Amino acid sequence: MSLQDFRAMMERCSNCSYCKWIPFDKMKSQRFAENCPSSSYYNFNTYSARGRFQLAQTLMDGRCDYSDTVTEVIHSCMACGLCDVSCKVCRYNLEPLEHNIELKVSAVEKGKILPEQKVIIDNLKKQMTMLPGKTKVKRLDWMKDLDLKDILKDKCDIAFFPGCKYSYDENLQNVCRSVIDIFKKAGVIVGTLGKSDNCCAGRALQMGFREEYTKAATANIKALEKSGVKTLVTPCSDCYHTFKRQYAKLGLKIQVLHTVEYLNTLIKEGKLKLTKEVPLTVTYHDPCHLGRLGEEYIPWEGKEKKILNQVHTWEPRRPRYNGAYGIYDAPREIIQSIPGVKLVEMERIREYSWCCGAGGGCSETYHEFASWTANERVTEANSTGADALVTACPWCESSFSNAVDENGKKIKVMDIIELVQQAI
Amino acid sequence: MGNKKNELTKIVGSSNVFDDPAILENYSKDSSFCSPMIPRLLVKVNNVNEVQKIVKWANKTNTPLIPVSSGPPHYKGDTVASVPEAVIIDLSGMKKIISINCQHRICIVEPGVTYGELQKALAKEGLTLSTSMAPRATKSVITSILEAEPRLNGLSQWEFFDPLRCMEVVWGDGNRMFTGEAAQGPLDLEKQWASQKWQVAGNGPFSTDFFRMLTMSQGTMGIVAWASLKCEILPTIHKMFFVPAQRPEQLNDFVRRVVRLRFSDELMVVNGFYLASLLGENAKEVKQLKAELPAWVALVGILGRKLLPEERLESQQLDIADIAQQFGLRMTPSLPGISGEKVLNKLINPSDEKCWKETAKGAFEDIFFLTTLDKTTMFIHMAHMMAEKAGYPASDIGVYIQPKHRGSCYHLEFNLPYNPDCTKSTQTAKDFFKKASKEFSDMGAYFSRPYGIWSRLQLNKDAQSTMILKDLKGIFDPNNIMNPGKLAV
Amino acid sequence: MALDKEKYQAFEDIVGKRNISQDPGVLETYRCIAQQSSAHYGPYVDHMTPLPQAVILPGSTEEVQNIIKLCNKYKIQFKASTTFWSAMGFIGSDYAVQIDMRRMKYLEIDEKNQMAIIEPHAIGAVVQAEAMKVGLNLNVPGVGCSSSVLASTSGWVGFGPSSYFMGCAGENLLGAEWVLPDGRIMRTGSLGAGAGWFCGEGPGPSARGIARGFAGSAGTMGICCRLAIRLHPWPGPANFPTEGTIPAYRAVLPDNFKTYTLCFPSWDAYAQAFNLFFENQDILYLGHRQFNMFGRDAKGAMVNILTDPDKQFCDLPELMKDPYIKKQTELMKIDIQVVIAGMTKRNMEYKEKAIDKILELTGGWKNEMMLKPEIVNWVLMYLLRLGHKNLNYTFCGAYEGNYGMSPNHFVTAPLMEEASEIKDKWAKKYTSIADTGGDSDMGSISIIGGGGATGWEFFVNFDAYDKDSIKGTKEFIDSTQEWMFKKGLGVDMGRWNADLRKSDGKNYSQEEHDAMYIKMPQPMFLTYNWKIRNVFNPNNLTGSYYRTLTPEKLKTD
Incomplete structure (x- = not known):
């Protein structure tokens, strides 16, 4: 794909502003009605999906250039995909998220990047992680003493892929260890990629560094194929999306599961029993990349075909990604199977969940904006009266752990795995 | 003067120009407390061409014009000149009911047409027009509507000025045009009808609501030659019910709920004295009724038209009765000795030439303004408190609360009867009127129709709005010939 | 052409650095590509509105007033918009700034007095969501719930499916706070009198008439910053109960809500039915011929696509041939969708009977396919929220x-x-x-x-x-x-x-407007518009969406 391939969308976008709001049918209040962190924070139309279509068109037509402002606008998209969901309530021929990312790719190709991004990508290239300051040699420290198999050496059906955040973040490493512990209790044996365990690079793609992403992804796919594993399980929603949706485009054919899906199956099969009471009222945050962006990739090759003179369709039928079939029920079923836990929902949930602020690499590049985005979510979480905000992604967890609501109040942030661990 | 008379005679003929002091004396004052001033001439007009010629003449001669459409007596001071040398332009002779279109429920009338005349003509076509409460026999329908007198079916007013739609106007500068959708067609009604345009939409044309320059303007902007009005289907069944209460606040929740659910056709709250004044044929009867009637009562009219009339009436009657019960009240079809039919007939039909409010004591003054329902009780308490202080008998104050514009706002009216033959009674009423008006204004009463002293009270609150109003007046009446001195502009 | 440094700085001083831009990339996203939306004058190929000199985002009436005063000082044209629907919200000159009102989003529901006080960025859906919490609703005009309620109420026509029951936007306008093009603030009706927002008329003649007629003045009579609208009964749940899989959301509402697709044997019968609804104006909560927008032949198939999350437009040809859908589509050739809402059980029964009676009198019927529960629930959600513009x-x-x-x-x-x-x-x-x-x-x-x-x-x-x-x-x-x-x-x-x-x-220039408008049957009214503009917009800064005719062009005796 290139930006030019989106030209028709740019011209067919009708400036309806749906990309700035959660689906209208789902709106319950003014306070939690907006959907796009960047257009909500920066306010200018330019920051919305509509604005980005128009900006791209303008750039292609040479009516403006990549000023610092333009570059900042382009990279401020969290790639959370909620504009995409809202747009597709009505539109069947626009792909705002794909376009937003392509716009970034196009900027990156022209060298229009943010200084912080350079540091991140350099680290990806050198240390195989997008966490600045982290090194390859320390990547496997979290699993010391766990005696995990190396799937490239030992036969193992299931690959466990923790992702950079769980691997390096000292506050989150325990969560990762808990997963292994829970699996063991359920009799599940998993292995890791060992020394070949590297960053999935999904965030590089979200940031527009397609070349770097493709390079990393190709190597990871090769390693996975070499290992012969049938299933990959990851607790990181970002990695989940990358493997399941993006790697699939590059040919990865193994089954990809998020930990919540796997745990939910174990609970349903009776292999994992949650018996201990956890007296908590919790609210669940759907990570973008597990929820609306967690839909399975369906290969498609085809072209646009007009019927009834001018009505756009595709031949053959083109798969439609609009968040309809993301992973929403598994985490909720897990939470509801824990004795004593009461789940209360926020207003923006499931396919129209508000982003945590970490998407698109923005937590590393736009600190204030990312914090504001997380604070917004914590405000929403606190409005439910919940004791804790539970999520299933380390990036979300990390974003929320330092966030405060509009009254300066924090909320206890929990990984769903912690909650499960407490119930065993 | 002689020259002016001659010139006017050239326009309308000698039989329509009057300078007889006895006749002019009648126009020098009205029943309100406004200051009297004798006009120079009275001219009666018969058509819009005459109106336009007179307005153009007035511009040339810098002669103030006071348009009057209703027959006497008058009560609000708006038809009494505020400046010398004024010419009264009497439109009461323009009495044509120009058209009645049943399909679109639109009638077009001239300013001299009264309620009695119009309702009779409409009834023949199976239509009726919403009305203000028992309008006096000589009241001009157009004036009553232009001046936004409260209408009994305020809950059917989608637009604040319903049933007003299009108009023909001669502006203060002498130009003549149609308003609303009618302005987009030729300046000829028959040609418009020929192309199936029936003056239905009153707004506009386009981005300017010209009709709003004329409403509540007391004749300061221009003269209306005809207006199209939205009619209703004549009911086949129509009943009036009562919800009595001891205190006004007891009725607030009831009214609010009925308004909320969009029930009833007529809905208003009055106190016992107000209702007694309406029903009593003479002072004695008013006094007697006052003693017998409940202190407060909500009047609820429900009707049925051609489609399922009984079902509609019954369904609403039961639902509204349920609402009354919900608030500890009871809806009844009659009051002791008084049937719903009697009250309904009094309410919707024209009264005598003299206003029925004179029955109790011979004269009256009203204080009325707009507010919200929740604030009505506060004003009522204040009225009683102030009456006591002023020595005005609080029990004589009639109160009328009428939802307007679908219940967005409420017309709150205090009727202050007094004996015009008694100086003390008159003076007390006058003092009370002035003090209470000022106090209410300070409390947030909105005098949307700023007659007499209310204009300064109201317009002084917002200098910017007054300036804007002056600018508007300058556009449509650049030489300030239309009823100058009114509205404090 | 960008603003010079001094002018830009003056605007920046009003709104702050964060809320103004003249970056060419940003400015380009404030041009209307009018071939995409219903601009009601084209469509033209490669048609765009001019590039603004700056985009300014005020946060209060005071800031708006200061911006307008500055525009007058520098003779810079301006146009305000919030949700930027269609071309009318965009500037029409190379020497103009675009005002984006989205920072102003105040919303207050006055339940007792059934009104909402709103700023420009309170869109239909949020006003409705907040109003429903207290049993109220608003007229959402045909532009849909994504648009600024204030814009429809002050700036354009503002009618839609619910206008029959709730009135059109202009009819619901109560008090308003309006910065006129000369920088003065007009507070209409009771608001100017300091009495509250409940009435937008008077005192005396209603000044709102200069800015809001049948249609609003499309942003040409200054900037409306805050206004109140009349709210109407919502006898439904406090939250819109939407369920189902995107995009086939649906709302399961209580039994006091029903929707029917009423069909008629002829256009004559259709007109008769309209008149019966006109004569009996308390039957419907909403009435709109909605799905025929997909076309007489395609509407049945489209309803089936839109109520199934797995269907797409490529299914259209096959669905259009489906015998059942084809038959149902033919049966609703002349149709209208209606919603009735019972305030009580009795009220509902009366409304149901009234509908049946009207069908009996006109020979009409209810379409069978549109009575399927999944379609009913989708239609209710669609029409009541109007979120599928x-x-x-x-x-x-x-x-x-x-x-x-x-x-x-x-x-x-x-x-x-x-x-x-x-x-x-x-x-x-x-x-x-x-x-x-x-x-x-x-x-x-x-x-x-x-x-x-x-x-x-x-x-x-x-x-x-x-x-x-x-x-x-x-x-x-x-x-x-x-x-x-x-x-x-x-x-x-x-x-x-x-x-x-x-x-x-x-x-358009004044000369061009004069040449057009002199031909109108009654051009007089446009000369008054000219005078109004001269008084309230003396520097003529708001573009040609305001129709005027130079008075001298009209010869009067």
Whole structure:
């Protein structure tokens, strides 16, 4: 794909502003009605999906250039995909998220990047992680003493892929260890990629560094194929999306599961029993990349075909990604199977969940904006009266752990795995 | 003067120009407390061409014009000149009911047409027009509507000025045009009808609501030659019910709920004295009724038209009765000795030439303004408190609360009867009127129709709005010939 | 052309650095690409409105006032918009700034007095969501719930499916706070008197008349910053109960809500039914011929696509051939969707009976397919929230409304078949517009509260990415305009704004307006507009969406 391939969308976008709001049918209040962190924070139309279509068109037509402002606008998209969901309530021929990312790719190709991004990508290239300051040699420290198999050496059906955040973040490493512990209790044996365990690079793609992403992804796919594993399980929603949706485009054919899906199956099969009471009222945050962006990739090759003179369709039928079939029920079923836990929902949930602020690499590049985005979510979480905000992604967890609501109040942030661990 | 008379005679003929002091004396004052001033001439007009010629003449001669459409007596001071040398332009002779279109429920009338005349003509076509409460026999329908007198079916007013739609106007500068959708067609009604345009939409044309320059303007902007009005289907069944209460606040929740659910056709709250004044044929009867009637009562009219009339009436009657019960009240079809039919007939039909409010004591003054329902009780308490202080008998104050514009706002009216033959009674009423008006204004009463002293009270609150109003007046009446001195502009 | 440093700084001093931009990339996203949306004057190929000199985002009335004063000082044109629907919200000159009102989003619901006080960025959906919490609702005009309620109420026509029951936007306007183009603040009615927001009229003549007529002044009479609207009963749940899989959301509402697709054997019967609803104006909660916008032949199939999360437009041809859908589609050839809402059980029963009676009197029927629970729940959600405006564009990415005809249904109904045939023939012959069966008329049962004036609009779907389609659509609307003139029906809806913005996206000059408007049957009223503008907009800073005629052009004796 290139930006030019989106030209028709740019011209067919009708400036309806749906990309700035959660689906209208789902709106319950003014306070939690907006959907796009960047257009909500920066306010200018330019920051919305509509604005980005128009900006791209303008750039292609040479009516403006990549000023610092333009570059900042382009990279401020969290790639959370909620504009995409809202747009597709009505539109069947626009792909705002794909376009937003392509716009970034196009900027990156022209060298229009943010200084912080350079540091991140350099680290990806050198240390195989997008966490600045982290090194390859320390990547496997979290699993010391766990005696995990190396799937490239030992036969193992299931690959466990923790992702950079769980691997390096000292506050989150325990969560990762808990997963292994829970699996063991359920009799599940998993292995890791060992020394070949590297960053999935999904965030590089979200940031527009397609070349770097493709390079990393190709190597990871090769390693996975070499290992012969049938299933990959990851607790990181970002990695989940990358493997399941993006790697699939590059040919990865193994089954990809998020930990919540796997745990939910174990609970349903009776292999994992949650018996201990956890007296908590919790609210669940759907990570973008597990929820609306967690839909399975369906290969498609085809072209646009007009019927009834001018009505756009595709031949053959083109798969439609609009968040309809993301992973929403598994985490909720897990939470509801824990004795004593009461789940209360926020207003923006499931396919129209508000982003945590970490998407698109923005937590590393736009600190204030990312914090504001997380604070917004914590405000929403606190409005439910919940004791804790539970999520299933380390990036979300990390974003929320330092966030405060509009009254300066924090909320206890929990990984769903912690909650499960407490119930065993 | 002689020259002016001659010139006017050239326009309308000698039989329509009057300078007889006895006749002019009648126009020098009205029943309100406004200051009297004798006009120079009275001219009666018969058509819009005459109106336009007179307005153009007035511009040339810098002669103030006071348009009057209703027959006497008058009560609000708006038809009494505020400046010398004024010419009264009497439109009461323009009495044509120009058209009645049943399909679109639109009638077009001239300013001299009264309620009695119009309702009779409409009834023949199976239509009726919403009305203000028992309008006096000589009241001009157009004036009553232009001046936004409260209408009994305020809950059917989608637009604040319903049933007003299009108009023909001669502006203060002498130009003549149609308003609303009618302005987009030729300046000829028959040609418009020929192309199936029936003056239905009153707004506009386009981005300017010209009709709003004329409403509540007391004749300061221009003269209306005809207006199209939205009619209703004549009911086949129509009943009036009562919800009595001891205190006004007891009725607030009831009214609010009925308004909320969009029930009833007529809905208003009055106190016992107000209702007694309406029903009593003479002072004695008013006094007697006052003693017998409940202190407060909500009047609820429900009707049925051609489609399922009984079902509609019954369904609403039961639902509204349920609402009354919900608030500890009871809806009844009659009051002791008084049937719903009697009250309904009094309410919707024209009264005598003299206003029925004179029955109790011979004269009256009203204080009325707009507010919200929740604030009505506060004003009522204040009225009683102030009456006591002023020595005005609080029990004589009639109160009328009428939802307007679908219940967005409420017309709150205090009727202050007094004996015009008694100086003390008159003076007390006058003092009370002035003090209470000022106090209410300070409390947030909105005098949307700023007659007499209310204009300064109201317009002084917002200098910017007054300036804007002056600018508007300058556009449509650049030489300030239309009823100058009114509205404090 | 960018503002010079001094001017830019002066504006920046008002709103702060964060809320102003003159970056070319940002400015470009404030141009209307008018071939994409219904601008009512084209469509033209590669048509864009001018590039603003700056985009400014004020946060309060005071800031708006200061901006306007500065615009007057520097003689810079300005135009405010919030949700930027259609071309009218965009500037029309190279020497103009665009005001984006989205930072002003105040919303207060006064439950007791049934009103909402709103700023520009309170869109229909959020006002409705907040109002429903206390049992109230608002008229969401045809533009849909994504648009600024204040904009519809102050700036444009503002009627839609609910206007029959709730009145159109202008009818619901109460007090308003308005910065006039000369920088003065106009507070209308009770607001100016410090008495609250409940009334927008008077004292004396209503000054709001200069800024809001049948249509609003499309941002040409200054900037409305805050206003109050009348709210109406919502006898439903506090939250809109939406469920189902995206995009086939649906709302399961209590039994006191029903929706029917009422069908009629002839256009005459259709007009009679409209009149019966007009005569009995408390039956419907909402009335709109909605799904016919997809076309007479395609609407049944489209309803089936939109209520199934797994269907797409490629399923359209097959569904259109499906015998059941085909039959049902034929049965709703002449149709309207209605919603009734019972305030009580009795009230509901009465309304149900009334509907049946009207069908009996007109020989009409309820469409069977549209009674399927999944379709009923989708229709209820669709019509009550009106959150699917963008389905207008879904076929091809662009549409224009045309014909419009007369609000008098006794005039329009007999012409429907002729108009449909013209469109059908054009689509088949030239292929520039979507071919969905000729009749693609949709619209509100009333553009005035209580009924009596009907909104009609044919949907012409075309491809904004296809130059031939754009050109062909323009030619089609030119031809229907000719037909409209021949029939004495006036201006085609697709040309409603043709006198307000030129084909190059720029303002008309006064000379050009004079040449056009002198030909009107009663040009007089436009000379008053000229005088109003002269007084309240002395520097003529708001563009040509305000119609004026130089008084000297009109010879009077």
